Amino acid sequence: MFTNExxxxxxxxxxxxxxxxxEHKEKVVYMRIRDLADEAHVSTSTIMRFCRKLNCGGFSEFKVKLKLLLDEGQNMNIKNGQHVLAEFFERTSNEAFTRKLDEAAEAVAAAGHVFSIGIGSSGALAEYGARYLSSFGTFSTYLKDWYLPIHANLHDSITIALSVSGENRFTLSHIHKLKEKGSKILSITNNMHSTIAKIADVNVSYYVSEEFFDEANVTTQIPVIYILEELARKVYEKNNQ
Known part of the structure; x- marks a missing residue:
């Protein structure tokens, strides 16, 4: 209802x-237009213009929409974190998951340089993953600047791309730019059928239920941390065999 526009x-x-x-949503849904005008120190005509801008036919319709907005926020069902993680860690013992993680470690160990990319919380974890890999002796760089000019040949590199949905357009554009320069792509996404997973050379997916609070994606990122840390340890082992 309250869009940026x-x-x-x-x-x-x-x-x-x-x-x-x-600031007073719970109170406003039960107020008369005159009461709201007095409380907010505006005129009733200002309130009616306000309602029209929100595509409401009048103050009554505005209150109905506001009540629905309140109910939607109160009914959000956030799953128990322990249950979500228990399901994920059960899958980590699966042979297919172990094989994919091993394939990813092989690709990283064979690369001359490792980049990592992501945006939002995935960006924060991409930076963490780059630092964690470097701590194990595999120098890795987090690419924070989305408009960084790339002129070098990257055929000896691999890029670790993080995205929960696997559809983020900024991450996709960055991947295309890096692929054009020859970098291999290792994607870590929530499912293997996303666009980023499909265009990657190697994909590791973790399959947990996506959760949203309002418009924010609040899906747990603990599986990503686990994958990044296990990946770093496996790469170290392969480089020191």
Missing amino acids: VIASFNELEMVLYKYVM
Whole structure:
């Protein structure tokens, strides 16, 4: 309901009203228009303009939509973390998962240089993964600058790309740029059927239930940390056999 475009269209008085509504949502859904006008120190005509900008036919419709927004937030079902992780760690003993992780370690061990990329929480973990690999003697670089010009030949490199959905357009564009320069791609995604997983040379998937809170992806990243750390240890073992 409150999109960035709508909020940007608010004038000064409408912004005052918006801030009041956001701070008193539970109270506003039961208020009369005159009560809201008095409490927010705006006119009823300002409230009606505010409602029209939100595609509401009137104040009553606005209250209905606001109530639905409140109910949606209260009914969000966040799964028990222990249950989600128990399912993942059960799969780590699966032969197919172990084989994929071993294949990934072989590819990293054979590379002359390792890059890592990701955005958001995946970016934070990509940076952690690069540091963890380097701690085990495999020098790795986290590429933070998405507009970094790449002119060198990267045929002796591998890029570890992290993405929960496997569909992030920024990560995809970065992958295409690196592939054009010859880098192999190792993707770590939540499932093997995503676009990033399909275009990668090697993919390790962890399959946990994706969870969202409002528009934020709050899927646990513990499986990614486990994969990155196990990968680093396996690469070390292969380089020292």
